[in-house]
Amino acid sequence: MYGILINGAGWVARQHAAAYGKRSDCQIVAINDVSESRAALLAKEMGLDNVGIYTDLSKALCHSDVEIVSVCTPQHLHCENVLQIAQAGKQIVIEKPAATRLDDLYKMREVVKKNGVKTVVSFVLRWNPLLVMLKKMLADGVFGTPYYVEVDYMSYNGSWWGGWNDGRTLEQGVSASLVGGCHAIDAARWLGTTQPNQAALPVEVYALAGGCRKGKTREFNPTKNIWIDNAPPMEYDGLEVILVKFDNGVQAKICVNAECVMPYRFPIRIFGDKGTAVDNRIWSEYFSLQKDWIEIPTILPDSSDVSHHPFQAEIDHFIDCVAKNMESHCNLEDAVRSHEIVFAALDCYKNNVPVKLAQ
Numbered sequence: 335m336y337g338i339l340i341n342g343a344g345w346v347a348r349q350h351a352a353a354y355g356k357r358s359d360c361q362i363v364a365i366n367d368v369s370e371s372r373a374a375l376l377a378k379e380m381g382l383d384n385v386g387i388y389t390d391l392s393k394a395l396c397h398s399d400v401e402i403v404s405v406c407t408p409q410h411l412h413c414e415n416v417l418q419i420a421q422a423g424k425q426i427v428i429e430k431p432a433a434t435r436l437d438d439l440y441k442m443r444e445v446v447k448k449n450g451v452k453t454v455v456s457f458v459l460r461w462n463p464l465l466v467m468l469k470k471m472l473a474d475g476v477f478g479t480p481y482y483v484e485v486d487y488m489s490y491n492g493s494w495w496g497g498w499n500d501g502r503t504l505e506q507g508v509s510a511s512l513v514g515g516c517h518a519i520d521a522a523r524w525l526g527t528t529q530p531n532q533a534a535l536p537v538e539v540y541a542l543a544g545g546c547r548k549g550k551t552r553e554f555n556p557t558k559n560i561w562i563d564n565a566p567p568m569e570y571d572g573l574e575v576i577l578v579k580f581d582n583g584v585q586a587k588i589c590v591n592a593e594c595v596m597p598y599r600f601p602i603r604i605f606g607d608k609g610t611a612v613d614n615r616i617w618s619e620y621f622s623l624q625k626d627w628i629e630i631p632t633i634l635p636d637s638s639d640v641s642h643h644p645f646q647a648e649i650d651h652f653i654d655c656v657a658k659n660m661e662s663h664c665n666l667e668d669a670v671r672s673h674e675i676v677f678a679a680l681d682c683y684k685n686n687v688p689v690k691l692a693q
């Protein structure tokens with residue numbers, strides 16, 4: 335039985351808690367939040383009577399039987415949380431983005447390695463059924479050798495999200511790519527290679543930023559299809575177009591658009607020398623007599639609601655990694671490579687020259 339500590343008891347934490355709750359080998363033993371009442375509310379919602387409620391992470395980490403910690407606090411706290419948890423020798427599920435500064439990510443990577451703890455970063459769309467199938471088709475050669483991948487994050491981030499007060503600022507949200515678009519960046523890496531259980535490694539990045547929403551106080555709410563006046567403004571550009579070259583020669587274009595006046599979408603295109611995927615529609619030399627696109631009925635990554643995201647599959651994968659003493663393909667070390675693209679794009683906005691990434 336793995337004892338679980340949930341750190342940060344907000345929106346996404348409910349999905350982590352539900353996923354652990356469905357497993358017979360996991361038990362939530364403690365919940366930590368800066369607000370005691372929020373921690374207690376999550377325990378109540380989950381029907382947990384015998385659970386430690388804390389407002390101090392160092393005390394929560396001393397609760398008996400804690401082995402795995404889910405870091406569900408706002409992103410600017412992830413670094414200090416992960417350093418503390420790794421030093422306590424616990425295994426860690428880290429919500430994305432894993433940190434808000436590149437040097438913090440490198441520090442976290444070093445401390446995690448030194449303490450020999452397992453990690454998974456919640457690039458949860460790697461477990462979305464469409465991405466699982468596309469990844470398998472890539473490995474099976476359905477598209478041949480891929481040469482170009484496009485993944486777009488089309489959202490309208492705003493105060494409909496509880497984390498927006500932090501997420502909209504330059505200091506704590508940093509950029510549209512870091513706050514949400516990193517899902518698309520990571521998906522482009524994941525689908526940019528035919529290697530199973532691996533994501534492509536970025537070697538060069540060029541990016542442009544723009545859009546029309548930065549600093550504006552009129553805000554769209556896509557969940558209710560209404561407009562709000564006098565909303566606190568987003569402090570960074572809402573549109574980023576990012577080009578990436580991977581070490582296997584595959585190129586990617588990621589459009590992060592956090593100001594789309596429309597329902598959320600996450601379009602995917604894979605082009606290979608033997609076939610193409612356009613979301614869940616496939617054209618391939620493999621199906622040589624096909625007369626029209628083959629459409630796979632499945633769950634697409636087309637919702638920003640956390641209850642739609644495959645957290646169960648991510649948590650099941652991580653428990654399996656812990657049980658088998660295996661590293662996750664989406665551990666902190668790998669996830670740093672997705673974050674490096676985010677920060678290289680920020681360099682491009684400042685200096686307007688392509689950024690080469692260290693191998």
Ligand SMILES: NC(=O)c1ccc[n+]([C@@H]2O[C@H](COP(=O)([O-])OP(=O)(O)OC[C@H]3O[C@@H](n4cnc5c(N)ncnc54)[C@H](O)[C@@H]3O)[C@@H](O)[C@H]2O)c1
Pocket residue numbers: 341342343344345346347366367368369372406407408409411429430431456457458496497513640643
């Ligand atoms: N993987 C995904 O798809 C996904 C989806 C949503 C959110 N997230 C990420 O999860 C993180 C949390 O987002 P959320 O939407 O749940 O936000 P939220 O605001 O709903 O929840 C954050 C919780 O952290 C608590 N908190 C704040 N400061 C704290 C502190 N110092 N110590 C302990 N607790 C503290 C808050 O009281 C709150 O309960 C963010 O980094 C966000 O980007 C990821």
